[in-house]
Amino acid sequence: MEQQRAAHSTEAVVGMVAQTFLRDRHQFVGELSQLMRTQLPVLDRDERLRELMEAGTTDNLMEILQFLQNEAGEDDVRAPERALAYARILAQRDVPAAALIRAYRVGQAGFLDTGMRYAIEFGGGGPVTTSAIVHIVNRTSVYIDRVCEQVGVAYEDERDRWSGNRSGLQRQWVTRLLDGTVTDTDAAEQYLRYPLSRGHLGIRAWTGPQLDPATAATVFDQLRTALTTVFGRAHATLVVPVDDHEIRMWLAWPAGTAVDSGAIARALTARGVPVRVAIGGYGTGLAGFRRTAAQAGRVRRLALLGGDHGARVLAHADVAAVALLAGDIEALREFVADQLGELAVDNERNLWLRETLRVFLAVNRSYAAAATRLAVHRNTVQYRVRQALDMIGPHADVPGGDLYPRLALQATELLGTAVLRPEPDRN
Incomplete structure (x- = not known):
């Protein structure tokens, strides 16, 4: 009942607005994230990106609520670490920086729309309400402007680092192979050091965001060792990072190689390797290279939809029909x-x-x-x-x-x- 009475000061109204946001934060973050993904489909590629977006949005909400209620200056604003991590992941995945900044503006509009409605409700109209709204708009604008600058710098720095190393160039070659824009497959084979004319097994593997990039890289090396233990040595292996916590992998295998997802899961568990794996079907030549990658992608989507408690290893041969159905x-x-x-x-x-x-x-x-x-x-x-x-x-x-x-x-x-x-x- 207390919140139904008009507050008598700007500070009191702003405090009530912040308390209400805090109370309803899970619902608000979910609805705001959905709005951002709807307006910016490039941010809605998979469950991992959605989780990272919601984590960054939650942290930004908590920070901005603090900023509304304290006397911190513009130079004191610091982007949350999970928001910076999300910016770096988008850079690694070639998502345009404009989409990231646009998401912040969509979020700012959603926050202000809700915040002003709360201020009108708690302020009861008149000068106190107007003063509270002006305060919320001004402080929100300062916070968002500063955070946009910081995530923009993080994005650009990561983009330069990522595209300038060999992994970034490998990824460009692989992207062109998968979308059919490479015409000189001999040149691709030479650069990638991988035989595109052989038979292939495509794999997607990912770790949790809590691992630092160096540890994640070690995990992926351990995965390759575990796969060699289960399958035997491949003719060649191609590993291409998607981002710091996910890779694409192709193994050049002879025809008839059986995929035992249970054996792979047991090998990973025995070695304590914290990774999840989606395996495509067997394919030959460049067409098979593309097809097994697409199959591994569908299996990965299925695994992500199943949540963190799903199977550690899923193979296309075991879940092909459900993987197709899960597209809708x-x-x-x-x-x-x-x-x-x-x-x-x-x-x-x-x-x-x-x-x-x-x-x-x-x-x-x-x-x-x-x-x-x-x-x-x-x-x-x-x-x-x-x-x-x-x-x-x-x-x-x-x-x-x-x-x-x-x-x-x-x-x-x-x-x-x-x-x-x-x-x-x-x-």
């Missing part, structure tokens, strides 16, 4: 709901039922084999399968009729809450 996550969510019915509701009981049914169908409807794999009694499998089928409907309980339910179950295993329906609020 809304349509996939509808597909899962249509196929699984009430089993698509996100709760712990359904989790066990879905997993049991998924394994049961994967082992050709063998209760004994499913019980062994799940480490439960056969009767438990029978009970859970019967419950799950009752929730799905009779179409999944006939030979040949379970293809779509199996795909839907795999999607829920890989993506979890991204494709499940929240449990209804019973209050």
